[in-house]
Amino acid sequence: MPNAPCPLQLRPVLIIGGTHGNERTGPWIIGRCKADPLLLGPAAPPVDHVIGNPAAVARNRRYLERDLNRCFTPELLEDPTDSSVEVRRARTLLERLGPAGAEPHQLVIDLHTTTASMGACLVLGGRRPTDLALAACAQQQCGLPIYIYESDPCETGFLVNGWPCAVTIEVGPVAQGIVDPLVAEQTLETLRVVLACATSIANGSRKAPERVLVxxxxxxxxxxxxxxxxxxxxxxxxxxxxxxxxxxxxxxxxxxxxxxxxxxxxxxxxxxxxxxxxxxxxxxxxxxxxxxxxxxxxxxxxxxxxxxxxxxx
Amino acid sequence: MPNAPCPLQLRPVLIIGGTHGNERTGPWIIGRCKADPLLLGPAAPPVDHVIGNPAAVARNRRYLERDLNRCFTPELLEDPTDSSVEVRRARTLLERLGPAGAEPHQLVIDLHTTTASMGACLVLGGRRPTDLALAACAQQQCGLPIYIYESDPCETGFLVNGWPCAVTIEVGPVAQGIVDPLVAEQTLETLRVVLACATSIANGSRKAPERVLVxxxxxxxxxxxxxxxxxxxxxxxxxxxxxxxxxxxxxxxxxxxxxxxxxxxxxxxxxxxxxxxxxxxxxxxxxxxxxxxxxxxxxxxxxxxxxxxxxxx
Missing domain, CATH: 2.20.25.160 (N-terminal domain of TfIIb)
Known part of the structure; x- marks a missing residue:
């Protein structure tokens, strides 16, 4: 009788909330998941969480000196003269939790909200195959729209670009500075879908979707x-x-x-x-x-x- | 043959927007009415407009040092040691446009928005008969809900209390920092109703409603x-x-x-x-x-x- 197959050892997925300090939903979701990890659904891989910009969260402001979600460019990260709160935070996040960090992570989900009536969607920072594959599986599962925020010289350095596979969950409309429980539930449901997709890709049970609409x-x-x-x-x-x-x-x-x-x-x-x-x-x-x-x-x-x-x- | 009746000379109603600098709808409405005064409707009395807190509007912030819409208390207005931006602004507004100011006004409409799903409503700063009468006429005309923000020791000094008759138009939900054209249209329509009521009260064509729901x-x-x-x-x-x-x-x-x-x-x-x-x-x-x-x-x-x-x- 053959041995039972060795269960897969999955690397933890990193969930980030509060990259923008006045988008309160991400930190709220992280708090809920800390209290009850089962909220992430039965198919979730192991996860770690982190607050993206705790100084901005504490002040209920998008950022203190510059938008953390535009700081992940080589130019800023490697500029020794830039010591703004957010560039330093970007370096710290990568040194600690980046793909080659002290506690390395390869896959990141960044939780955002918008005042626009976008519903729940995924935002990618470009056309990386890994991001497209994960997003395509999520779209196959529940039809999520996908936006690729690319090729804009003024809008670069998204946090997701710091990790080899990453998607942003974006949900709206919700005003800045509040947690709307219905938007929080949409965010949590979207997070469950993306995490379940990651697991099914990792364990080989997911067949690649043929196409993705972006x-x-x-x-x-x-x-x-x-x-x-x-x-x-x-x-x-x-x-x-x-x-x-x-x-x-x-x-x-x-x-x-x-x-x-x-x-x-x-x-x-x-x-x-x-x-x-x-x-x-x-x-x-x-x-x-x-x-x-x-x-x-x-x-x-x-x-x-x-x-x-x-x-x- | 008797002389034709002398047409009534109405005092201008003061419309205030931007009392909170990140509520963009009021200033937007004022800008539209400057471009086209007929927007206020055929029954509007003469109006003047002012931006409540221009320094906060310029910064897209609710206020710089303290909430202007809590500054209209005798204690603050008469405190020689308080020289905050907003208390000074409250004094300036009253000296210039208050009931005994250089350009006196007796009736004020203050335009606000909220991130709450309040729809369009009127907010009164207490139970003054003049405010209740004007609000009751608006409710009679279009069913507007009325909220009386009263008797809260922490929430006093509303701008409307600085004039002998005044109502706040409050419309939501809308996020801070944006103009949603549908919320702007709701605000404008509510403004038209209140102004038409003021005219009909002034010219004696309005019979007092028997009751008002507050x-x-x-x-x-x-x-x-x-x-x-x-x-x-x-x-x-x-x-x-x-x-x-x-x-x-x-x-x-x-x-x-x-x-x-x-x-x-x-x-x-x-x-x-x-x-x-x-x-x-x-x-x-x-x-x-x-x-x-x-x-x-x-x-x-x-x-x-x-x-x-x-x-x-």
Whole structure:
């Protein structure tokens, strides 16, 4: 009689909340999971948790000196003259919990919320095969929309880029500074799905999905502004709270204080997302535009995730 | 043949937006009305506008040093040692635009938003007959709920108390720091209703409503907290986004991180409002409880408003 198969030893997945200090849902979820690890579902791999930016969480602010979720660029991490709170925190997180850190992690899930009506979705920091494979499995399981925040020279250095496989869970709308229990439950359910996918990839029970539908970032759009930089328009009522809904040439984007309608002048059908994200005001982004694409998943992409998940692989 | 009746000379109503600098809707409405005064409706009296806390609006913060909407107490206004930005601003507003100011106003409408799901409602700073009369007419016209924020020793000094007749228009939910065009439209429509009521009271065409339904403030409730003051519970899912909905003994209020349910222990049926207002976190208020009451309107209360509205009365 053969020996029973040796149970797989899975590396712990790192769950991060509070990367933005005024998004309270992530830290709340982490607190709940500490009290009851079974909340993460029967198929969850082992997990560790960390608060991304505890100094900002304590002040209920997005960040103290700069956005931690834009600090993970080689330029900032290796700049000896930058000693801002968040760049130092990014270095500490990588030294302690990064892929080559003192307590190494290979797979990260970063919990975020938005004031935009995005529902629950996954955000990737690029087109890494590992991230696409994990996200594709989650989409296969429950239809989650996927946004790839890529190719924007002003928006780089996402935390997820610091680990070899990582996704951001983004849920909205919820105001900054509060925990809405319904948004928290959406976040927790999405976290359960992603964790269950990680387990099924690691134990080989997951067949690679053939395709994944993604929304690739094209550009951010700012509100129309006057010469002093003050907004002279709002989001148009037809765009309000309608993230992920396709628009074509001539679609209204903004409504001027003087009732002028500013329209989309492109020729391509695009998908607005992060409409009215409050934290993007200071970045000059009133909404982002994305292009819908179907990508083919290569089976070996799942193997790459599997290797990251397995001890000694 | 008698002379045609002399047209009434109405005093301008003062509209204030940006009393809280991160509530962007009020300033946005004021900007729209400057561009097109007809937006306020055909029955609007003459109006003036002012930004309540321009320094806070410029920083997209609720306030710089203290909440301007708690500064209108005699103690603060008359304290020579208090030179905070907001107390100085309160003095300036009264000296310039107060009832005995350089450009006097008798009736004020203060535009606010909340992250709570309050819909559009009116908030009064007490039970002044003039405020109740104006609010009752608005309720008669479109059913607006009315909240009286009264008798709370920690929450006094509302801006509206600085003028002899004043109401706050409060609309939510909307996140801080953004203009949602649908919330802006709700605010504008409510403003039109209140202004039309003021005109109809002033010109004598309004008969006093017999009754007004109000929600009188009882108390604020804080989230359950640990010994270090950190929240250990969220709003309960059954309370989330359900402002104005009656609850009775045993109703769930909060959900602990450990799944403990904290319940309402009072015997009286009450109405939670300002559930999950983000700005109240620092005040230790997760929701307020109110008591529903029907008050009788005295016809002379409308006369008092009418006198305030008429030049030379």
């Amino acid at each position: 929304h690739g970032h094209i550009t951010g759009l700012d509100l129309p502004k006057d010469a002093q930089g003050n907004p002279i328009a709002s989001i148009h009522p037809e765009r309000a709270r309608r993230d992920w809904q396709a628009i074509g040439p001539g679609a209204p984007l903004f409504l001027g204080a003087d009732d002028v309608v500013y329209r989309y002048s492109g020729a391509e059908v695009v998908y607005p997302v992060f409409i009215n994200e409050a934290a993007y005001g200071e970045k000059g982004i009133a909404m982002n535009l994305a292009r819908r694409e179907t990508l083919t998943i290569q089976p070996e992409w799942l193997d790459a995730v599997r290797k990251l998940m397995l001890q000694g692989a | 929600h009188g403030h009882i108390t604020g409730l804080d989230l359950p907290k640990d010994a270090q003051g950190n929240p250990i519970a969220s709003i309960h899912p059954e309370r989330a986004r359900r402002d104005w909905q009656a609850i009775g003994p045993g109703a769930p209020l909060f959900l602990g991180a450990d799944d403990v349910v904290y319940r309402y222990s009072g015997a009286e049926v009450v109405y939670p409002v300002f559930i999950n207002e983000a700005a109240y976190g620092e005040k230790g208020i997760a929701m307020n409880l109110a008591r529903r009451e029907t008050l009788t309107i005295q016809p002379e209360w409308l006369d008092a408003v009418r006198k305030l509205m008429l030049q030379g009365a």
